Amino acid sequence: MGYGFSLDDVAHLRSQAGCAALSALADLPLTPDSRLADVAAARKVAPDHFAAVLETVLLRRRAADRLDLVDGLFTADALQQATAHRVAEHRARRFAGRIAHDVTCSIGADLAKLPEGSFGSDLDPVRLAMARHNLRGSHEVLRADALRPVSRDVAVVADPARRDSAGRRTWRPEDFLPPLDDLAAAYPGRDLAVKCAPGVDFAVAPWADEVELVSLDGSVREACLWTRGLATPGVTRRATVLRSDSPEWTITAAEPDDCPVTPPDAWLVDPDGAVVRAGLVRHYAHRHGLAQLDERIAYLTGPVPPPGIRAFRVLDHGHYTEKALRAVLRAHDVGRLEILVRGLDVDPNPLRRRLKPAGSAEATVVLTRIGRTPTWVLARAERT
Structure with a gap:
């Protein structure tokens, strides 16, 4: 679950004093053996917010290979669910020339990749404060419930939390926050994109017109459920492969699938x-x-x-x-x-x-x- 940030913590981390503390502690070992020394060092430079500063230093290290948010602010859960930047960039390309509303924008990592004019909302005030810091004014965010629409006539993006009320990971779409079917019902007639874990049984979302599985450097990172104008006509399933060492490619269920069955060849x-x-x-x-x-x-x-x-x-x-x-x-x-x-x-x-x-x-x-x-x-x- 990680440290529970407060709005006061976020305000400090964004202040000149907080930035100085983060810079001063950036090179701490942060290992189990160094824990006592790390805490003592943090108490000296940020006595009232040492835990928030230490957690942020640790989370920035974890984020370095996945996200390209410079000097970002995160919670542990939000960072774990945030999309790797190359996958987020790939998904955002479907919104080219459009305005989108990210109704579960969290810390803003996915929203940052959406076209200019797109905006986000979330119920968590701490994550919204972090999103405002991370987005640096590039996209507006507001506090709103994803199941109570506050926008009209724009495409909708959602990334439901995949942990139950006790913080345990769940694969049941009805336990997502918000649940998949409730999301679809909240935006009838709207172009909708919903990010899901790749292990979800996609049969539970019959309203999705296209299901896309995306891998990055050999690891399957996400599934995205596309509807209406965001889906590709005639395509029900798609696999997209992103790699650091070669061009990306995609394959769909609209292509031929006849192939023989043979013993091992060369x-x-x-x-x-x-x-x-x-x-x-x-x-x-x-x-x-x-x-x-x-x-x-x-x-x-x-x-x-x-x-x-x-x-x-x-x-x-x-x-x-x-x-x-x-x-x-x-x-x-x-x-x-x-x-x-x-x-x-x-x-x-x-x-x-x-x-x-x-x-x-x-x-x-x-x-x-x-x-x-x-x-x-x-x-x-x-x-x-």
Whole structure:
């Protein structure tokens, strides 16, 4: 949950004295072993607000790789839910040339990416005070309940809190704050975009015209539910892949999805998690001339992998038993072993200890199921 900031804390952090305190403490270790010394140092420079200053120094460090809010103010919960800036920028592009109302603007991280003239609202006065600091006047914010509309004729953006009243993470859309269906009902006829956790069952939001899964550098970061004029005509599901080292790309359910099912070919491909979560594995396979190993398993195979991904050059494969796999590892002199599992009830870490690989080579073993047959595939990971 983190430290509970007050409006007085925020006012101090925004003051000249607060800025000086944050600067003076910016290089503290902030480790469990240094806690007593860190607190003592903070008490000297900010006796009445030392806890708020220490928490802000810590949260700014956590935010550095995710957000591009310079000298930002955060709460722990708000920072945890804030969208990584590259994902927020991607989402904001759909609002180009439009004004949007962020009805759960929190500390303003997502609102900062929306077009000029967009504005935000929230019920939490502390987060609103932080948002005013973070936005530096670029967007207006006001106090309002997301379920009681205070705007008309503009697109609506929402990011419901995904913790219940006790602070526990929840995956039930009816427990979101505000609940998904209540949000949709509050803005009938309005273009609506709702950010959700990628693990949500999207069948619970039949009002969404398009569901987009977004990954960043291999990690699935969010789902966005788009409605009406914000949705892409003819597209019900989309996966968008953002990477720091290559151009972004997207794939949708409107593309062909016919692909064969074959034994392992020269390469094995594990599609990006956004593709898997969006249910677009077959569409991805068709686009790149790949086949499935099994109709119900997300691993793909083919003679040539897609460019710019980490793929697996197949060395050998066969029926999986621990005894058979141990013999294969010895035959290939494998000592450094990555184990990937999909479709089998196998825990990689205990298995690695039991296998005791002791050779000089490095390899990846993929454990999966082809039909009813448990299968191992020995491969070498390569960047294509």
